[in-house]
Amino acid sequence: MNNAKKARLEEAGWKVGDASEFLNLEPKEAQFVELKLALATGVRQLRERSGLTQVALAEKLGSSQSRVAKMEAAHRSVTLDLMLRSLLAIGATPGDIAKLIKRAETHRAA
Amino acid sequence: MNNAKKARLEEAGWKVGDASEFLNLEPKEAQFVELKLALATGVRQLRERSGLTQVALAEKLGSSQSRVAKMEAAHRSVTLDLMLRSLLAIGATPGDIAKLIKRAETHRAA
DNA sequence: GCTCGGTATGTCATATTGGACATAGGGCGC
DNA sequence: GCGCCCTATGTCCAATATGACATACCGAGC
Incomplete structure (x- = not known):
């Protein structure tokens, strides 16, 4: 995991850094976070x-701007x-979503 | 939506039936449920x-059998x-997941 | 340098989901 | 019929996410 991404994750509230890179209970969690990041970016x-x-989307969702912001920040x-x-609210099809998810395919950082 | 599916949804606790088929705030929700069903089946x-x-999977997840059952029932x-x-715990790749999601592509029931 | 639309971040009270547990149902082999 | 393994369903309480709100930030235009 490169430093830029790591920083981004930490800002998003994800205590990364420590165990997640070698403790082998965590890789699944890492994959999961990758997924979230990919979807956040997609949104x-x-x-x-x-x-x-963000306000407009929040309205469509019956949610609030702050939540949309947090969502996009994963x-x-x-x-x-x-x-x-x-x-879905934006109009993405399952196919579109599938594409986003594929973007999370582990680009394993060497 | 055919009756079999509808029944399945209701059993899963999803008050369907009523509005969701014509009230046009709901189609998004319907799509969302389709997604969940597709993933549940995939799991x-x-x-x-x-x-x-289910017990074994629950252990991998640090969860419980009942939750796995509910999950598979969407x-x-x-x-x-x-x-x-x-x-992910089972070993699915993002690509696999993407495929599952595509299965939710609206087979629009005429 | 002010305002303004848009976005980010933090904090609440409330609602929903989480795992645990208990229990019931369904095969299946004996 | 009985035990056994697996799955289904329902209910707890603790944990977490939710929308709301308030407020800070940021660039663009004036």
């Missing part, structure tokens, strides 16, 4: 592409449920 | 294919987070 991309603001406190609901 | 398939019992009380964690 942001599709939202912007749709010309929606913050610890947001679930995949919300992310997928968001993607 | 069961992969688990069985791996020769794991019960309301289980989140996508748990489902995806499960899939």
Whole structure:
């Protein structure tokens, strides 16, 4: 995991750094986080592409701007449920979502 | 939506039936449920294919058999987070997961 | 340098999900 | 019929996510 990504994760509230790279209970968790990151990025991309603001998306979702911001930051406190609901709300098809998920395919950092 | 599926959803705790088929706030929710169903099915398939019992999977997850059962039933009380964690725990790759999601592509019932 | 639309971050109270446990149902071999 | 293994269902309480709100930040235009 490169430092930029690591920093991003920590900012999102994910105590990374320590064990997760060698303790072998954690790789699954790492994969999971990768997934979340990929979807978070996807939400942001599709939202912007749709010309929606965070506020607008929040309304569509019956949620709030702060939650959308956290979602796009892949913050610890947001679930995949919300992310997928968001993607669907934006108009993404399962196919689109599948593509995003594939982006999480472990680009194993050497 | 055919009756068999509808019944399945209701059993899983999803008050379906009523509005969700014409009230146009709900189609997104329907898509979301389709997604969950697809993943639930995927979990069961992969688990069985791996020769794991629900108990065994639960242990891998640090969860309990009952939760695995509910998960595979796509019960309301289980989140996508748990489902995806499960899939990863079983050894599914993002590519595998993407395939499952594609299965949720709206087979629009006429 | 002010305002303004947009985004980020933190904190609450409430709602929902989490694992645990108890128990019931369903094969299956004996 | 009985034990055995697996799965299903329901209910607890603790843990976590939710929307709301408040507030800070940031760039662009004036």
